[in-house]
Amino acid sequence: MERPSRIPAGGLSSFPPRLAVLNAKLSVLDLLRPPGEGLLTLTSGRGLASRLLGAKESRSLREDWPALRARRLAAPPREPLLLGVPSDTGGGICRGAAHGPLHIRAALYRADAYWRARDIGDIPCIPQLLEDGMLSRRQLQRSGKWLWKTQWRTGRPVAPLNLLEESLVEIWRGTRERRVLVLGGDHSITGAVFAALARSEKMAGLGVLHIDAHTDLLEERFGVQHGFATWAVPALRLLKNPAAWVQVGIRASARERSHWETTYGLRQFWAQQVRHRDPRRFALEIERHFLKLGCRRLYITNDIDGTDARFAPATGTPEGGGLSPTWVRALLRAISARMEIIGADLTEVAPVLGSRGAAARTVRCAVSYLRALRWGI
Numbered sequence: 001m002e003r004p005s006r007i008p009a010g011g012l013s014s015f016p017p018r019l020a021v022l023n024a025k026l027s028v029l030d031l032l033r034p035p036g037e038g039l040l041t042l043t044s045g046r047g048l049a050s051r052l053l054g055a056k057e058s059r060s061l062r063e064d065w066p067a068l069r070a071r072r073l074a075a076p077p078r079e080p081l082l083l084g085v086p087s088d089t090g091g092g093i094c095r096g097a098a099h100g101p102l103h104i105r106a107a108l109y110r111a112d113a114y115w116r117a118r119d120i121g122d123i124p125c126i127p128q129l130l131e132d133g134m135l136s137r138r139q140l141q142r143s144g145k146w147l148w149k150t151q152w153r154t155g156r157p158v159a160p161l162n163l164l165e166e167s168l169v170e171i172w173r174g175t176r177e178r179r180v181l182v183l184g185g186d187h188s189i190t191g192a193v194f195a196a197l198a199r200s201e202k203m204a205g206l207g208v209l210h211i212d213a214h215t216d217l218l219e220e221r222f223g224v225q226h227g228f229a230t231w232a233v234p235a236l237r238l239l240k241n242p243a244a245w246v247q248v249g250i251r252a253s254a255r256e257r258s259h260w261e262t263t264y265g266l267r268q269f270w271a272q273q274v275r276h277r278d279p280r281r282f283a284l285e286i287e288r289h290f291l292k293l294g295c296r297r298l299y300i301t302n303d304i305d306g307t308d309a310r311f312a313p314a315t316g317t318p319e320g321g322g323l324s325p326t327w328v329r330a331l332l333r334a335i336s337a338r339m340e341i342i343g344a345d346l347t348e349v350a351p352v353l354g355s356r357g358a359a360a361r362t363v364r365c366a367v368s369y370l371r372a373l374r375w376g377i
């Protein structure tokens with residue numbers, strides 16, 4: 001029997017659309033799910049997105065998704081895009097950050113129509129997987145076939161961190177200047193963002209502002225390299241000058257500040273050093289620091305646990321003695337108004353931990369951080 005060629009004589013319009021999709025070469029971006037649907041569920045979790053976003057919103061997102069996604073990916077290059085990574089397999093104490101993107105969106109969409117129209121959806125996250133290098137060939141093949149269907153080939157990304165890295169590389173291959181706002185997920189996702197930044201040659205002249213209660217500078221944890229406490233080590237090594245990595249809000253650490261600064265060459269500002277200072281003056285100080293190192297562009301990674309646990313309790317490792325939301329917002333607003341933000345993320349929001357009130361407070365805080373960022377558009 002003769003096999004049909006890719007596109008029939010009548011062109012794509014006369015072809016059944018499903019078949020056209022199967023025959024076209026899939027890009028990793030074709031795997032992006034509608035917002036809130038990247039946390040893959042079967043019968044029991046079905047309807048999570050519609051419960052939070054509303055049945056109408058989630059139905060219309062689902063029905064028009066491929067066209068909507070394509071249109072949003074084609075937005076003017078300076079417009080930042082929103083991408084969700086509902087994975088908390090890299091977490092290790094209390095999980096739940098996989099639910100962060102959906103809950104944050106539900107509140108963000110209500111507050112700000114801008115982000116609703118810039119949402120390119122979720123990385124599809126098979127909940128038990130984290131990084132392809134941790135998987136057997138057999139598992140890669142099984143989940144790869146499930147994810148890519150007939151388009152599966154060895155070497156294609158399967159686990160959440162690899163899908164995220166490849167998606168960003170693909171986005172920057174198409175539009176080098178594209179800015180992204182990534183919603184985690186546990187903090188391991190930021191490691192994948194940095195791998196993609198490096199592969200896309202975006203590390204030169206880049207400064208990093210890292211807000212967190214923890215240093216995330218373990219070389220490994222129980223022999224595992226990918227995770228919420230270890231991602232910053234390989235990411236830091238990708239930066240030309242480690243001094244261009246500035247941590248703010250640190251307080252839960254087995255070692256002194258001097259240990260981290262000497263071992264890794266980065267700069268740390270512990271919560272107790274800065275929380276009583278004027279955040280705008282502090283922003284000026286770190287801007288001067290970045291400029292001295294030749295860094296004019298900034299990536300911001302914001303772990304919600306950098307914020308004091310009183311204000312943002314719904315997270316895997318809440319810590320007291322932290323920064324206030326007012327302080328963090330003022331810092332974000334001031335620094336993003338002065339430097340060019342090429343990307344940012346917000347991680348570790350776990351709305352399923354603690355009471356409903358705790359979740360609502362944490363999500364409110366998260367949304368206010370996203371809205372504090374100035375993208376200069």
Ligand SMILES: [Mn+2]
Binds near residue numbers: 212305
């Ligand atoms: Mn942390």
